[in-house]
Amino acid sequence: MRLRALLDTDALGLRLLGGEGELDRTVRGVMTTDLRDPSRYLSGGELVLTGLAWRRDAADSEPFVRLLVQAGVVALAAGEAELGDIPEDLVVACARHRLPLFAVHESVAFATITEHVVRQVSGERAGDLAAVVDRHRRMMTSGPAGGGPDVVLDLLGSDLDLRAWVLSPTGRAIAGSKTAGPGLPTDLCAKLAAEHLAAARTGRRGPHRVTLGSSTYSLFPVRSSGRSPHASRDVRETVLSDWLLAVEADAGDWPEERLDLLQGVTQLIAVERDRRDAARTVRRRLAQEVLELVQTGAAPAEIAARLRVAAPVLLPGLGAAPHWQVVVARVEWQDSELEGGPVAQSLLEEILVDPLATGPEPSDRIAVAHTGDEAIALVPLPAVSTEHEGSETGILADALLASVRDPLSAGLDGDGRVTLGVSAAVHSAEGLRGALEEARHARRVAAARPGRVCAAGHQELASHVLLLPFVPDDVRRAFTARLLDPLRDYDRRHRAELIPTLEAFLDCDGSWTRCATRLHLHVNTLRYRVGRIEQLTSRDLSRLEDKLDFFLALRMS
Numbered sequence: 059m060r061l062r063a064l065l066d067t068d069a070l071g072l073r074l075l076g077g078e079g080e081l082d083r084t085v086r087g088v089m090t091t092d093l094r095d096p097s098r099y100l101s102g103g104e105l106v107l108t109g110l111a112w113r114r115d116a117a118d119s120e121p122f123v124r125l126l127v128q129a130g131v132v133a134l135a136a137g138e139a140e141l142g143d144i145p146e147d148l149v150v151a152c153a154r155h156r157l158p159l160f161a162v163h164e165s166v167a168f169a170t171i172t173e174h175v176v177r178q179v180s181g182e183r184a185g186d187l188a189a190v191v192d193r194h195r196r197m198m199t200s201g202p203a204g205g206g207p208d209v210v211l212d213l214l215g216s217d218l219d220l221r222a223w224v225l226s227p228t229g230r231a232i233a234g235s236k237t238a239g240p241g242l243p244t245d246l247c248a249k250l251a252a253e254h255l256a257a258a259r260t261g262r263r264g265p266h267r268v269t270l271g272s273s274t275y276s277l278f279p280v281r282s283s284g285r286s287p288h289a290s291r292d293v294r295e296t297v298l299s300d301w302l303l304a305v306e307a308d309a310g311d312w313p314e315e316r317l318d319l320l321q322g323v324t325q326l327i328a329v330e331r332d333r334r335d336a337a338r339t340v341r342r343r344l345a346q347e348v349l350e351l352v353q354t355g356a357a358p359a360e361i362a363a364r365l366r367v368a369a370p371v372l373l374p375g376l377g378a379a380p381h382w383q384v385v386v387a388r389v390e391w392q393d394s395e396l397e398g399g400p401v402a403q404s405l406l407e408e409i410l411v412d413p414l415a416t417g418p419e420p421s422d423r424i425a426v427a428h429t430g431d432e433a434i435a436l437v438p439l440p441a442v443s444t445e446h447e448g449s450e451t452g453i454l455a456d457a458l459l460a461s462v463r464d465p466l467s468a469g470l471d472g473d474g475r476v477t478l479g480v481s482a483a484v485h486s487a488e489g490l491r492g493a494l495e496e497a498r499h500a501r502r503v504a505a506a507r508p509g510r511v512c513a514a515g516h517q518e519l520a521s522h523v524l525l526l527p528f529v530p531d532d533v534r535r536a537f538t539a540r541l542l543d544p545l546r547d548y549d550r551r552h553r554a555e556l557i558p559t560l561e562a563f564l565d566c567d568g569s570w571t572r573c574a575t576r577l578h579l580h581v582n583t584l585r586y587r588v589g590r591i592e593q594l595t596s597r598d599l600s601r602l603e604d605k606l607d608f609f610l611a612l613r614m615s
């Protein structure tokens with residue numbers, strides 16, 4: 059479509075600010091961005107939509123416009139909602155580089171413009187989906203009448219006789235057409251997701267074709283709206299978070315026009331994906347605020363107040379204050395400086411949804427923040443009743459990854475790892491800091507295990523013994539030798555049994571009477587042996603720190 063046609067559509071609310079002589083340029087796609095440098099996501103021919111969040115001062119406009127022009131962008135449309143009038147420095151920069159500039163009225167959503175451009179471009183490319191594209195607005199409208207991606211999948215079925223489903227990267231069914239019949243079995247969804255992730259890691263262009271059983275499926279990646287499928291980027295940035303469109307058909311036999319229109323459908327679904335991601339902003343912000351309070355040592359009352367704000371958002375209608383669990387996730391890649399936090403955040407939001415659940419609603423009760431390479435989830439649980447106090451509730455680490463292990467392993471493809479740690483449930487703000495540290499410690503236990511996808515729970519931290527393997531061998535040997543070698547040498551020379559005495563004394567929690575009874579000694583003999591231990595090691599067994607050192611040394615020896 060031509061740029062000129064955009065101005066002729068009143069519903070788009072576009073006002074031309076410059077570039078009158080360039081309106082015959084052809085638009086081949088659309089992208090929404092607020093990145094300071096979006097060039098790696100551009101392939102040329104796009105209309106770029108921006109809310110101007112990248113602009114901090116007047117000096118930012120020139121380099122931003124220059125990068126767009128170098129990437130082959132045909133026009134820029136800037137929203138008036140953030141700053142009101144479009145800054146003059148942006149108008150000047152666009153004029154200098156002959157880049158047409160439009161102002162978008164604050165009442166017009168970028169999704170409306172995206173929908174219109176995709177509809178026009180797809181309609182020009184492929185007449186056999188014209189009816190679908192003309193009617194897909196229902197997918198874009200909010201509320202019960204909209205229907206989300208299910209509507210466009212229904213139209214694929216009714217207009218083109220195509221059975222299709224939208225799946226998450228872990229294989230959870232996001233949407234499916236009614237004409238497709240019963241939903242795909244969960245194991246088949248997981249296999250399709252694994253095949254898609256494995257193919258995506260190779261860098262091949264979609265669709266990826268796979269035959270499972272007697273059916274052939276074509277798998278189309280659903281990328282963030284406006285992100286070019288040909289853009290140069292590290293696929294690991296998004297491979298664990300992108301949705302996919304699975305179509306029960308062999309796209310290898312399709313003409314180019316039909317492939318183009320299916321790509322257009324994935325763009326429409328991507329807009330819905332972006333809308334849902336935007337809806338997570340409040341929950342992510344709540345999690346981030348709580349995390350910052352916990353990590354900076356804020357008063358429990360302040361943390362409790364923030365939790366009271368979070369509870370109605372995450373568990374609407376809940377009367378009593380909930381219990382909370384903390385889940386920590388980390389995504390790491392070999393030989394890469396990629397920041398793993400955002401990937402882990404999206405992945406954790408997906409993993410914490412029941413794999414048998416369908417649609418977006420279950421994820422509306424999960425708040426995930428990220429810091430550095432780490433993602434941290436604050437998961438609310440209904441308050442535990444008195445009769446169930448002490449019983450196992452909430453998320454169990456050993457079951458958390460069971461249904462998603464195969465897809466994730468395919469996406470990690472030998473050079474990545476996902477590790478998770480799960481805390482016990484806590485019922486107050488006072489326990490949240492401990493829960494966070496517990497979840498982090500559990501994740502480190504998981505990271506010490508072999509495998510690409512590992513999780514550990516708080517139950518596995520009940521014994522200090524699990525922590526000892528993390529002590530380097532040379533440190534372990536030096537520590538035990540310093541404390542125990544003097545006692546061993548003395549025992550060899552005098553047969554004094556100081557080591558067995560030390561073990562029994564610690565097992566009896568330092569009780570003189572119980573230890574003497576266990577060893578069949580007079581209490582004065584026991585006091586003599588303990589005194590000899592203290593003399594040889596320059597330690598004091600009445601001090602908790604020295605008791606703990608001896609205890610660990612005996613376990614590591």
